[in-house]
Amino acid sequence: MQLTGPVFDALARGDLAGATATSPVPLTAYLTGSDRRGLWKRRSRQVAADPGSAAWVTGIIWDQRHLLAVGTAGYHGPPDTSGMVEIGYAVDPAHRRRGYARAALESLLARAVQEPQVHTVRVTISPANTASYQLASQYGFVKVGEQWDDEDGLEIIYEIPADRR
Helix, strand or coil, X not given: CCCCHHHHHHHHHCCHHHHHHHCCCCCCHHHHCHHHHHHHHHHHHHHHHXXXXXXXECEEEEECCCCEEEEEEEECXXXXXXXXXXXXXXXXXXXXXXXXXXXXXXXXHHHHHHCCCCCEEEEEECCCCHHHHHHHHCCCXXXXXXXXXXXXXXXXXXXXXXXXX
């Protein structure tokens, strides 16, 4: 479920009521938690600078059956000059181990395959996040390096060609 600049702005402020008022779906307190705030601040600035990036960046993992926002998923932005997109996903701890991360990953990969300008899909995972690594490895992601992220610390970089089926 894609979001807009006003929703990103409200989430960045921790304003759940304001975010829900402008969101296409009801949102949950998990989305305004302190661990999500940095994400929303980045997306708010990003979409303000490049409104077209809103179609690519973090959205809501929406459970249609239960009408519930269960996490976040999306790309870090549009494809870069080499055709690489980086994906990210996070599931509310209260809703983990129910297939939401897998569904989000599959949806993001399906879109990447359909976008002619996307050649490579990347995911970065903390070495301690075994569940995310195990999920990504099932889709053929392979380690291509490491990086330091000021917010998340050490991350292992995994990639897969976008046209891999």
